């Protein structure tokens with residue numbers, strides 16, 4: 001990941017963050033891996049709900065932080081693997097089998113608190129950094145290889 005974002009925008013509220021996720025979900029190829037980083041309450045799960053809608057998973061309303069299970073699967077035409085590593089202890093990550101989702105392909109994988117994995121996610125992943133600007137505004141910065149730019153820009157169009 002370079003330190004220069006491919007793209008950034010300010011979300012004006014939860015629905016704007018969800019809409020960005022939904023539009024991105026509709027455009028993402030199966031096999032995409034997304035690292036979602038940012039503090040508690042910065043909007044990672046809100047974004048993932050939108051992603052699930054865009055991917056047309058069967059039960060998008062069931063997307064919530066999979067705190068105790070760490071990984072939740074959502075079936076659909078482009079199935080979603082949603083992980084939340086907040087409670088992951090150091091070194092445990094290889095035991096939870098997350099890498100199988102990108103090794104197998106076919107899944108869209110969204111990982112909250114991805115920065116807890118020391119080696120990072122696969123090199124082709126898209127990283128989204130969420131920062132709280134105010135109670136309702138979030139800065140969303142997107143990092144990744146340049147081929148992602150078109151998709152991300154399209155998803156962020158009003």
Ligand SMILES: Nc1ncnc2c1ncn2[C@@H]1O[C@H](COP(=O)(O)OP(=O)(O)OP(=O)(O)O)[C@@H](O)[C@H]1O
Pocket residue numbers: 011012013014015016017038039040041042043044045046047065084086112130135136137138
């Ligand atoms: N612009 C915004 N985008 C996203 N969420 C927002 C925004 N403004 C306010 N919120 C609120 O912030 C909260 C974001 O919660 P969310 O569960 O998505 O955060 P999170 O990053 O997943 O946190 P955690 O690390 O605890 O899982 C929600 O209560 C949402 O309504």
Ligand SMILES: [Mg+2]
Pocket residue numbers: 044045046064065084112
């Ligand atoms: Mg969350």
